[in-house]
Amino acid sequence: MLKQNRHLTASATNAHEVTRHNDPRLGPYPSSLNFYTVPPPYELTLMEFETYALDRLRVLKAVETAFLRAKKPDAVDRFIQTAHDEHMHLNRNVRINGVGAAKLYQERRKDHISHFILRLAYCRTPDLRRWLVKQETALFMYRFRQEEKAERTRFIQDLNLDMPVVSNAERASVATELRFTHGWSRERLENTTFYRVPFENVLRLVARQKVFVKHGWAYVPERDQPVLIANAFRSQLTAALEATAKAVPRMDEDDRLIPVLSSIAKQYLSNTYAPATEGHKDRVKHNEVDGLVGHFPPCMRNLHSALRRDAHLKHVARLQFGLFLKGIGMPLEEALIFWRTAFHRMTDDQFTKGYAYNVRYNYGLEGKRTNYTPYSCIKIITSNQPGPTDNHGCPFKEFSKNDLKLLMKSYGVEETAMTDIAKLTKDGHYQVACTRLYEATRGNAHRLANASLEKSKAEANAPLVQTVEHPNQWFDMSRISAAQSQPSRTKPKNLTPAAK
Amino acid sequence: MPNESDLLATLSVNTEKEGESDGENGAKRSAAGSLGGASKRLRTINGAHETDSEVMQGSLAPPAPEQVMKTISVSDEQFLTLLRIFYQKLFPFADFYRWLGYGNIDNAYFAKREWSFTLASDVYIRFQSFASAEDLKHEILRMCPVKIDIGAVYNLQPKDKKTVLPGAFTARERELVFDIDMTDYDDVRTCCSAAEICLKCWDFMTVAIKILDRALRDDFGFQHLLWVYSGRRGVHCWVSDERARKLSVEARASIVQFLSVVVSDSTSKSNSGNRNNYHVAHDDGSDDDFVHAMAEDSADERDANRQTMEPTSDEDDDDEDEEDEYRTKKERLDNDDSDDEHRRRKKPRRPNQRELGEGPPAVFHASLRRAYQKVLHKHFTKTVLHEMDSLGTRERWTKVLAFVPDIELRSRMDAQWKNNLESSPEEVMSSIDRWKMLVKEMRRSRQCGNAMRDIIFRYLYPRLDANVSIGLNHLLKSPFCVHPKTGRVCVPIDPQKCAEFNPLTVPTLEGVVGALNVANRRPENDVRDEDEEDFERTALKPYMEHFRIFLKQIAESTKTRLRLEQEANAKQQQMRRQAEKENRRDLTF
Known part of the structure; x- marks a missing residue:
């Protein structure tokens, strides 16, 4: 069946057919690195199909977690290594005499096949595609870092990427600019090779002003070559996935693979928060919000108090908070009443004209008519940079040190956890910091709710495997653990995929 | 008609x-x-x-009359x-x-x-x-x-x-669009606020156009x-x-970020309440080029030009940029350890130190450097000091001083200027005098590496509405x-x-x-x-x-594009024909 993939990636040029002084026993895999331009032409059993895919998925998950939780680059690599060696071990070429070419070939074959299976499973929606591209690129770059320099150079040569070297004369003509951009001495500049590529190829460097650009060309120093490679990998995979997405419906598949593929794709989905809109038993009424604030994550608590303080919230803040409330089970009618009473300083007319639209919009009744889902942490952190007068955003990212301290105090965090969280925040690990805050305060929330806390605390003390990825996830976890300590109450539906 | x-x-x-x-x-x-x-x-x-809007229909009433009039x-x-x-x-x-x-x-x-x-x-x-x-x-x-x-x-x-x-x-x-709105400048405007503008504050727009157009x-x-x-x-x-x-x-996001000034967190976070200040473009903490960027003299143009001169000696620097910056900064600090008076007499300005060959230039991105030399530098005196009179009252200079990292210097300046306010009218300093004094003092201070340049960028560098772009x-x-x-x-x-x-x-x-x-x-x-x-x-x-x-x-560009495409096509066809011909010849032989 995988043979069918061949035509799915139309732009495939065989990078591996380039002759090279390598072992013929390695077949199409002269390097441990692979740009996956050619689909694997093998027959394989359904069993293999599934295990290969799941093994790779485990590695990709580890990659994702590593970036979320590890603090330093080398910690990221160590984190990935553990999972990588367990599920997808890849020997480098230097080991060819030690472990034998056949083993190398098998490993690389598995790597190759599993990559293409995941392409099939993760090509369907833009979200899935984005996730796969991100993790695959990170995985590729991890392997790239692990590989020896000589192998890397050879691999890059074979890729034949379009990145012309800047001539000495040209480099000299922009020497001053280059030196100031990088803060380099003249000698260092003269010893550095620069590549000239369209600025679109190195957007990250452009955004950080880490590269000199002139007339649309970015002058990328040797040192940043991995950025170019990563970018090439990313764009190549993105394009291939889109092509696959278009081709899959025409694949004419029998019932063997589709269920496997969709279950593989769900593996990822189960880990993001999907709000249970239908059949949500706990409908939240407009007057119950204040009572639930204890379960709100810091970002929402912040918005809630801003709302109560100002009797107003700005646009993005309304979206962020409104959708969160929707996620915790507030129906449209209640939401309209909630916002109307919250904005008590304005007239009915002002509200109707300016804000009711917004509320209905959130529920998919206006504008694009999308039934919007609550914002995830990533979305809150990365989009809509708040201005000085805004209240939305992730407090860990937006607050000053002092304000964050106040916030943590309001949650009753102990001193040790506080420094820990402050450190995480400083290093930019906002979600991890939030998770730590949850871990640190979970006990306290119980103390307020129930005196017989010890038992549940023991349960709760098991470290969280999953990082907080969604404000509503925090809310649900908090509510569930509160309910557990109050056995009389009916248990709410288990909404924490994270707990698994 | x-x-x-x-x-x-x-x-x-x-x-x-x-x-x-x-x-x-x-x-x-x-x-x-x-x-x-x-x-x-x-x-x-x-x-x-209609059904949805009916929910709130009951409260629908005509807007207040003054609203209508204002429109x-x-x-x-x-x-x-x-x-x-x-x-x-x-x-x-x-x-x-x-x-x-x-x-x-x-x-x-x-x-x-x-x-x-x-x-x-x-x-x-x-x-x-x-x-x-x-x-x-x-x-x-x-x-x-x-x-x-x-x-x-x-x-x-x-x-x-x-x-x-x-x-x-x-x-x-x-189209790639940019929107610059005067309200984003409200914290540095002293003449008007909100929707109003005057020729004085329009200067901010002029500066923005000049810089962005060039970039x-x-x-x-x-x-x-x-x-x-x-x-x-x-x-x-x-x-x-x-x-x-x-x-x-x-790509648009990256360009916008490129065109936004990076202001060091140290000053913005501590001084501007619970929010990061405007345009703190990078949040990953790794991009504080600006913190370490080169200190230099902006008060006269000569110096700005002088920094383009090449340093003569190098150090072996195969490390990452960050380390370079660190080292430069450290060196600078080390140098500063010498006796103040002595140091000033011997090496009056830091750019000169660099000319004397103590290392590579500190990071100052070519685009920002050009903006600084060609536009910001000239306009700061005119727009910010003269027209906005940004050091004119205590309230205003407090805002500027808040960006000075040296706290002792801050309070010293504040006291001095406050005293000066009470002296006779002809002795009262103008904003320009105060700025000169501040620049001089900052150059002496160890903590104010490039605070002066930071302030200039803060006040004048274009402020974009990122979402629109x-x-x-x-x-x-x-x-x-x-x-x-x-x-x-x-x-x-x-x-x-x-x-x-x-x-x-x-x-x-x-x-x-x-x-x-x-x-x-x-x-x-x-x-x-x-x-x-x-x-x-x-x-x-x-x-x-x-x-x-x-x-x-635009039309000319389009024409050129079409022509080039045609030429390329023609060439390709020609090559294909040639190849076919050769193939046929091969076959006949």
Whole structure:
């Protein structure tokens, strides 16, 4: 069946057919690195199909977690290594005499096949595609870092990427600019090779002003070559996935693979928060919000108090908070009443004209008519940079040190956890910091709710495997653990995929 | 030439049409009633959702009267009448078609463009699209929108949006646009606030245009930039190159980030309350180039030039940038350890140290450096010190001093200036004197590496509204619109002459329509050249000419592109033929 993939990636040029002084026993895999331009032409059993895919998925998950939780680059690599060696071990070429070419070939074959299976499973929606591209690129770059320099150079040569070297004369003509951009001495500049590529190829460097650009060309120093490679990998995979997405419906598949593929794709989905809109038993009424604030994550608590303080919230803040409330089970009618009473300083007319639209919009009744889902942490952190007068955003990212301290105090965090969280925040690990805050305060929330806390605390003390990825996830976890300590109450539906 | 009565005739025809084609629109408009100004995205006409809006129907009441009055200076009726004449006779529809069609190389490029209108009744209509200039004109005359917005080019005509599934309708291309709004400068403006502007604070816009125009042309290689006055307190820029139009969202975000100043967190976080200050573009903490960037003397131009001189010696520096910066900074600190007096006598300025060969220059991105040397440096004295008088009162200088990292220096300056305020009028220092003093002191201080430059960037570097530039489907007000609140026409600004642009004297709706009336009434004007157009008889003339030059340049680029493509095609074909010939020859042998 995988043979069918061949035509799915139309732009495939065989990078591996380039002759090279390598072992013929390695077949199409002269390097441990692979740009996956050619689909694997093998027959394989359904069993293999599934295990290969799941093994790779485990590695990709580890990659994702590593970036979320590890603090330093080398910690990221160590984190990935553990999972990588367990599920997808890849020997480098230097080991060819030690472990034998056949083993190398098998490993690389598995790597190759599993990559293409995941392409099939993760090509369907833009979200899935984005996730796969991100993790695959990170995985590729991890392997790239692990590989020896000589192998890397050879691999890059074979890729034949379009990145012309800047001539000495040209480099000299922009020497001053280059030196100031990088803060380099003249000698260092003269010893550095620069590549000239369209600025679109190195957007990250452009955004950080880490590269000199002139007339649309970015002058990328040797040192940043991995950025170019990563970018090439990313764009190549993105394009291939889109092509696959278009081709899959025409694949004419029998019932063997589709269920496997969709279950593989769900593996990822189960880990993001999907709000249970239908059949949500706990409908939240407009007057119950204040009572639930204890379960709100810091970002929402912040918005809630801003709302109560100002009797107003700005646009993005309304979206962020409104959708969160929707996620915790507030129906449209209640939401309209909630916002109307919250904005008590304005007239009915002002509200109707300016804000009711917004509320209905959130529920998919206006504008694009999308039934919007609550914002995830990533979305809150990365989009809509708040201005000085805004209240939305992730407090860990937006607050000053002092304000964050106040916030943590309001949650009753102990001193040790506080420094820990402050450190995480400083290093930019906002979600991890939030998770730590949850871990640190979970006990306290119980103390307020129930005196017989010890038992549940023991349960709760098991470290969280999953990082907080969604404000509503925090809310649900908090509510569930509160309910557990109050056995009389009916248990709410288990909404924490994270707990698994 | 159509006259007033013709116009009225078309209008009445259109009103009839409205009944059938856009009944909902009409109903909405009358329901909405008057010109409430508060919010624009109030109602979109996007489908039947009467039932939903009924929820709040009970509280629907006409807006407060003062709101209505504020909306439009001339009375509404008169404004709309003038506007209709303006659209009829002056609005350059044909030129817009030339512009947004881009030669219509890509199939129906113009027709796939989203237009959106804000009607006088505050109804907001999105996803309109038109096949031709005539279509557009016809519809605009019919609706007489008080504001016209231009959106993205979609994969299909936006008016057909509802014929496909929601996911199948996507924005494909759009000009790279920038929106700079004076309200973002409120913390550094001392003359006006909010919606008001004056010539003094307009300088901030001039600086922004100068810097961004250069950056977009020199750094990114864009050629077709249209700068437009937004009608009240800001400017827009439409980068119309093909490459710019095809940029992805990520690319746009990166460009915006590139064009935003990085201000070190240390000062912004501690001094500006619980929010990061404006334009803290990088949040990953790794990008504090600015913190370590080079200290230098901005007070005189010579020094700025001097820093371009090459350092003579090097160090072995194979490490990462960050370490370099660290080392430079450390070295600087080490040097500073020597006796203050001695140090100053021996090495008066840090750039000189570098010239003497103590290491590579500190990081100062070429783009920022150019902005600093060519624009910011000159304008700071004029705009910030002289016109804004930003060190003029204690309240103002406190804001500036808050960016000085040396706390002891801060309070010393504050005390000194406060004392000075009480001295006789001729001895009271001006902002410029105070700045000179501060610069001198900062140069002496160990902690103020490049605080001076930071302050200059903070005050003057363009502040962009990032969301407008990033989102493909974001709408931006069309050039040559009339701003409903000021009555000013949104005319293009020539970036070469942006310093001379005066927002307070741009043509107004009343002005241009009045001038046209007067001119057309003069008997000697009855005979006109065949080519003469109405706008030539009004103050719009120079602006329209600038617009046409912009259009001409686009057309030339398009032509060049087509020619190159043709040549490439021809070459390819030729090569193919050659190859075939050779193949055949091989076969025959």
